[in-house]
Amino acid sequence: MPQRSLKLARCLLVLVPVAAWAAWLGWDQHRDVHPDGSVTGPYEAWQVIGLVVTLLAPVYWAASRRHVADAVLATTAGLTAAAFYDWSDDASGLFLVGVGMVMTASLMATFALSVLIASVTRPGRRSEPGPTGA
Template structure:
């Protein structure tokens, strides 16, 4: 397999979370001020759920097609890059901690999801003719 064919799934799985972040979260930058003075946001629960479901479909599809490593690393890198870009205007610098948490959580979650899907679909390992005796 050529290097470009190996990198293509990872590149696609890097771009999907970036686009999904922009579609679900990137447009909403307003914090909600409640009557008691407390502040929440900028994201609503439905936006985050939409992002997670979009990523679940992408990771599931890739894992079911034997692209487990690309699903995990590409999705994690894309989601982390999107968070860094979106939150980088935070003057306190705390966005780095948030982006780090996104990186760790997405790595763990995508690894778990991709592993389960690959195992369920029977694509956990690529079969080789020599290994199977074919």
């Protein structure tokens, strides 16, 4: 892959998680108060699942092309930055614990997934003429 295309792909690999976070989680800031007084939220399980499923495509794309480090680091950086921005208005400062958990979990999950994808997909090969030139 040419150097310029690789730089563009890396930028996109960082921007896709940020955009996916905004699309799936960024708009929901409402916490649910239950009759017993407990509070949950702001995210529902389907939102987090949607985020994870959305991120499978760029991670697969990069890992299947043997860009495992790019897949892992860009996805982790994008999710960490999005979580930091989204949660930074928390006055208690505990949002940093959550951001650290997002960073750690995304790093471990994308690493394991990328290594698995890279090991089961065949490296992309351009079609080359056979020994007879055909």
